[in-house]
Every structure is written in structure tokens, then in C-alpha cells.
Amino acid sequence: MPAWRIAAALAIVGVAFPAIAEIPAADRKSGYDFMSRESRAMQDDDTANAGMLWVLDGETLWNRHVGAEKSCAGCHGDARTSMKGVAARYPAFSPALGRPVNLEQRINICRTDRQQAKPFAYESKDLLALTAFVGRQSRGEPIAVPDDAHTRKFIDRGRDAFTRRQGQLNLSCAQCHDDNWSGRLAGNPVTQGQPTGYPIYRLEWQNLGSLQRRLRNCLTGVRTVVPALGAQELVELELFLMWRARGMPLETPGVRP
Amino acid sequence: MAARALINVPPKAKRGEVIGIKSLISHEMETGFRPNATGQLIPRNIIKEFVCTYNGVEVFRAEFFPAVSANPFVSFTTLATESGTITMTWNGDNGFFATESVAITVE
Numbered sequence: 001m002p003a004w005r006i007a008a009a010l011a012i013v014g015v016a017f018p019a020i021a022e023i024p025a026a027d028r029k030s031g032y033d034f035m036s037r038e039s040r041a042m043q044d045d046d047t048a049n050a051g052m053l054w055v056l057d058g059e060t061l062w063n064r065h066v067g068a069e070k071s072c073a074g075c076h077g078d079a080r081t082s083m084k085g086v087a088a089r090y091p092a093f094s095p096a097l098g099r100p101v102n103l104e105q106r107i108n109i110c111r112t113d114r115q116q117a118k119p120f121a122y123e124s125k126d127l128l129a130l131t132a133f134v135g136r137q138s139r140g141e142p143i144a145v146p147d148d149a150h151t152r153k154f155i156d157r158g159r160d161a162f163t164r165r166q167g168q169l170n171l172s173c174a175q176c177h178d179d180n181w182s183g184r185l186a187g188n189p190v191t192q193g194q195p196t197g198y199p200i201y202r203l204e205w206q207n208l209g210s211l212q213r214r215l216r217n218c219l220t221g222v223r224t225v226v227p228a229l230g231a232q233e234l235v236e237l238e239l240f241l242m243w244r245a246r247g248m249p250l251e252t253p254g255v256r257p
Numbered sequence: 258m259a260a261r262a263l264i265n266v267p268p269k270a271k272r273g274e275v276i277g278i279k280s281l282i283s284h285e286m287e288t289g290f291r292p293n294a295t296g297q298l299i300p301r302n303i304i305k306e307f308v309c310t311y312n313g314v315e316v317f318r319a320e321f322f323p324a325v326s327a328n329p330f331v332s333f334t335t336l337a338t339e340s341g342t343i344t345m346t347w348n349g350d351n352g353f354f355a356t357e358s359v360a361i362t363v364e
Contacts, residue, residue, distance in 0.1 A: 042330075045265070046263070047263045047265035047281065048263075048279055048281060048330060048332075050281060050283075050330070052263060053261045053263065053281070053283040053328060056261050056263075057261065203326075206286075206326050206327035206328065207327065
């Protein structure tokens, strides 16, 4: 069946049945659980997981003196202890900016403010490497973005974006990832869209990529206006997705087909 | 940044045992067929050859072509014969060269 017919069928399903509520904690599944045995083996073995190539590069960058001759390690010391659990709590509210920032943005804030160096471009090898390295220190830690007075408003905005129908296909994220996650779309599992392994090494990309890159993929798929990398609405959507995946273990760097 | 390689060889094996060897290297494997933003072809930049030697004896060789994915992962088996060193080398376009060695103890 061509993809447009499946999409049309999904849209009809969405019309026919009211939206199903949030996936209960016991039914939450990482993208890992939808993968083939071979892909899982790739993620599980650090010498087969291509994401580890970026983690190793990130470790080098962590110790490199840049800008004002400061390294990440100069302030934060050994990442294995200082960064443990950090990635599981991002995007986090920045009091200085009055809005949540994701891990990539946080790294760039450190880079410009503390190291007085040029920020990395989104999706650049260096930014992905540092993000993967920091994320790796939280592997196995439960996702726990704070749900408090500061973040609540932004989580709600992310939820609005998640449940809002958009694009020429008039689909919301929730119609696939809450209501039809056990189905398949053009032969591939729909999945729940849990952001458990970012940045991920996606075999299709032959590269490491951020959650925002993945979100932009889906948004292109429903043919809507795709926000630029780093856009506030994408950060809010990231925040909502991490809140939605609360309690699930982080797998960074994940491997996905 | 220089090429990163990850290799997985069992540190210990029994004599005569079949051992699995896995290797992964960072490389863009640019095919030479893709145009850039201005329509010019991006020059080919691939790894052309991968060789594995066990105490100097070649046990595995592979030729790579443009259709091989970025960051190529190669998995193969060999017979554990004696203690020593397993060395892997990758050669490619633009003088690309990388090598990794690991020790193995055979009892």
C-alpha cells in the first residue's frame, strides 16, 4: 500500500475514534523494543555501536582548551561523575533566559559564556560529539525532567504541539505515537516516539543526529512548516517528550534503523 | 579529528577455537556520485581496502566500494592459533591510512 494511503487511513482512524489518553507507564516502550535483534545487538555492544565513535570524539573535546584557554573538564572535572544523570534532566529551565534549553544549547551557552569560544553549529560533528559524550554518562539513568512551576508552562505548550493536527496530512504526533504505536507505517513500526537514546546513530542517516533532526523528519512527513533547528517550539516539544518518557532509562548513544 | 576505530577481539581464547572479530571505523565514505549545493560532484573519498593480520599472517581482506556505508562495520571469524597480535589496517582515497592492534592470549 502506498504511504499516502496508509497516512489517509490513519487520518480516518483518528476521525473515527476519540484520541486515546497518554500511554500508561507499564506500556511505555523505547524505540529499542521495536528494533530487530541485529540492531539491538549493535546498540548493546560498545564496539559495534557507531555512536561510540562520537562519544570518543566528545571525550577529546571535553578535555580540549579553547577560547579563554578553558576546557569543559576545567570546571566540570571528570564527566563520569559530574555529568552522571545530567542528560536525563534536559531540556532544563534556564533562569537567565527564562525558557528551557536543550543539552546542545546548554553546551553552546557554556562555550560562549564560560569558554568564550564560538558556539558549535546545530548538527555539527563537534556538537553531536560533546552531546553524545555528556549523554553517555547518563546511560541507564531514569529520564527525569523537572515538572515544576518553571517548566510546567513549557511542557503544556509541548503537549499542545504534540496533540495539534498540522500539515497537509492534518495529522498530530499523538495520532500515530499515542493511538497507533503498535501499528506499522510503510512496513516500519510506528513506535511510541520515546526520546530515549538521543543523540542516536540512525542507520538510515549513516550519521549521528539529534532529537530535533528526528522531529524535523516527522514534521516534513506530515508536510507542515518545519521550524529551524534550535527553535523554541522544538525545544518545548523535546521537553514534553522527555516528560512523557519520565522514568524510562536513557540509552545514549542509541542505534536506530 | 583523526579516524576513530573500535575493534573487538576476545582477549583470551583456546587453541583451535573459532573467534569472532569485529571492527568499526569512522569514515564518511563519500561515494563520488553526490552533487553539492552548487551542482558539482563531491569528489570520491572512500576506504578502499581493509586487511587483518594475525602475527603477520593475513587472515582477512576486504575491498570496499562506493556502496559501502559510512562508518563501515566489518565482522568475521578466524582460528585462534597462537598468542600474539591481531592488526587491522584501512587504506583509502586521499592517502587515508589507519591501523589498530590488539593482543590475544591463546592457551
